[in-house]
Amino acid sequence: MSWTVHVGTILHLLDPTANPRQCLDRLWEEVEKWTSIDGIWLQCLPGHLQPSGTVLVGRCPDNADEIANLASPATASLNTDGLPVVARQLRDGNVPVALILVSHHHQPQPAGFLVDALSRYLLDRLRLQLEASELAEENHYLRSSLTPQVMQHDILTVSGLMETVIRSAIRTAPSNATVLITGETGTGKELLARLVHSHSTRSHKPLVTVNAGALAAPLLESELFGHVKGAYTGADQDRKGLFEVADGGTIFLDEVGELSLEGQVRLLRVLQERTITRVGDHRCIPVDVRVIAATHRDLSREVAQGRFRQDLYFRLNVVSLTVPPLRQRTEDIPLLINHFLQKCNRENYKQVEDVPRKVLEILQAYPWPGNVRELENCVQKVVVLASGNTFHEDLIPPTIRSYINEPHPLEHMSLGSSHSQDSSIPQNPLDNLRQALEHYASNAGPNIGECFHHIERLLITHALNKERGVKLRAAKLLGINRVTLDRKLVEFDLDVKRGIGVIEPLVDASES
Incomplete structure (x- = not known):
């Protein structure tokens, strides 16, 4: 986009009783009567005319929209190294056609500093416009991804893993079987419980939620089963317990693994x-x-260690549903961010909507030990601290930024153990690196380079599977950068899908 720039001297009606800003406001009144700019000669009211300063007029020949948000109709100060400069739009009806910068001083000054100011200002604005365009495109993609299937059953997801869990929950909902939902803290176990209840024949009856782990032993019976008047000090009337309140419906016992x-x-x-x-x-x-x-605990392990009754475990574990952690369904992160932004904006009267692609990559690379709850907390902090409408990287909590910036050496990666119970994740054919070395060394013969080639391919494949196709996180795990990883993917002909990993099984390159 090219700009036509005119530089000249302002003449305005000098009023000895008026302050400089009033004089400029009078000038703006005259300028705003124009519908186009062919030069810098300004028609003023009859009166005593004196030079007042330097004017710079930047005109966009095709009236492009990139100056639509430059300045409000009121004057706006610009940072020009302390020189008194004001900026104003000139409009043709509702269409902005020019940006005018004026320095007010008694003696006209060289216009060079105004040219520099305009150049810096326009470059900044054009950069912001480009970023806004990219953000608009990203937001359009995110919003277009919000198909009716994404929000069905009140659970926001496009993850294949999560959709499998949802289908299982819906299948078991019509029965009266006891359901045990397992998963890490913050994954949304209560949402899944509500889903089961809403699709059951009991949906017209109450769903009563109780945090079993928060109930002290002396209060447990009274809270769950109720009490009669005079049962203990302070029991001045009969009271129903939560099981009676839920009669005919469903009771959700959260954190049942914490029960004494x-x-x-x-x-x-x-x-x-x-x-x-x-x-x-x-x-x-x-x-x-x-x-x-x-529960977030492994109850079978708790049973083995004597901390949970085996008979109760069998009573609860008639139907088992496991909610995957957020790090295993990173494709849901953009949708969840958009959802939490809308929620937090409403609650805090903000309009933070733009999430740059780099920020999205950072948030998808973080493992989220607190899962969806931690992500919501992160978004809430950003919305509260944001001064504009952009989700800036520097607003991301330090714990997340520091994790992304720290190397995660390969020696901390345990081969063959990450998704051992997840049949949807491609598995490594070997249990550990020692077996891999022995296997490839015995088959590669004297060609040690070929052996290293196999091992490198194995490690890259495993890292991508472990991080479910998130390249930035896999690169951190491998101790290399993203560019190097992309080059290696081409070299090894590996096809990666986000949310899954390497979609082709590991093949011995010597056979191809």
Whole structure:
């Protein structure tokens, strides 16, 4: 885009009683009557005319939109090394046609500094316009990805892993079977429990949620099963427990793995007998409640170590659903960011909408140990701290930025163990690096270079599978940069899909 620039001397109506800004405002009133600019001669009212300063007029010949947001109709100060300069748009109707910069001083000055100021200003604006264009394109892509299938069942996802879990949840929903939902903290286990309830025949009845781990042993019975008047000090009336409140519906016991052994015994009795007894009472009250339990712990390991009752584990684990961590479904991150931005903007009266591609790559490369909950917290912090409408990189919490900037050496990567229980992830044919060396060394003969070629391909493939196709994170794991990794992918003819990894099975290059 080329700009036509005119430099000259301003003449304006000099009013000895007016301050300089009032004089300039009078000048703007005259300039705004124009509909085009052919030069810098300004028609003024009759009066005493004196030189007032230097004017610089930048005219965009085709009235392009990149100056539409330069300055508001009010004057705006520019940073020109302390020189008093104001900027103003000139419009033809609603179309901006020019940017005018004026330095106000009693003696006209060389216009060079204004040319520099305009150049810097326009370069900054054009850079921002290009960034805005890229952001608009990215946002359009993200919004276009929000198909009806993405938000169905109230769970935001495009992940194949998550969709498999959702289908399993819907299949088991119509039954009365007890469901055990496992997954790391912050993955959305409660959302899945709500999904099961909403697709069940009990959906017209209440879903009662209780954090079992937060209940102290003395309060557990009263909270879950209720009490009668006089059962203990302060029990001044009969009170229903949560199982009675949920009668006919569903009770969701979150963090069931945190229950004390005494609490486990009482819960087991309810699951076996389908009755509850209020504290201070001897009557058994039948309850028709479906139980959905959730935990971030490995209950089979807890059973083996004597911290969880085996009989209760079997009662709970009739149907098992596992929610994958966010690092295994990075394709959901852009959608979740967009969702949380909308939510946080509403709550904080902000308009942070633009997420640069680099920021998106950083957030997709981070492993998110706190999962979706941590991502929401990150977005909330950025929205609160943001001064504009852009999700700037420097607003990302330091813990995330420091992780991305730190190397993650290959020696900390355990081959063959990352996704051992995930059948959708391509597995390595060898258990560890020592076996790989022995295998390829025995088949490569004296050609040590070929052996290294095989090992390198194996490690790159494993890193990409471990990080589910996120190249930036895989490169960090390997201790190389993204450019080197891309070059290696071409060299080894590896096809990578985000969210999965290397989609072709590992093939011995000597056979091709």
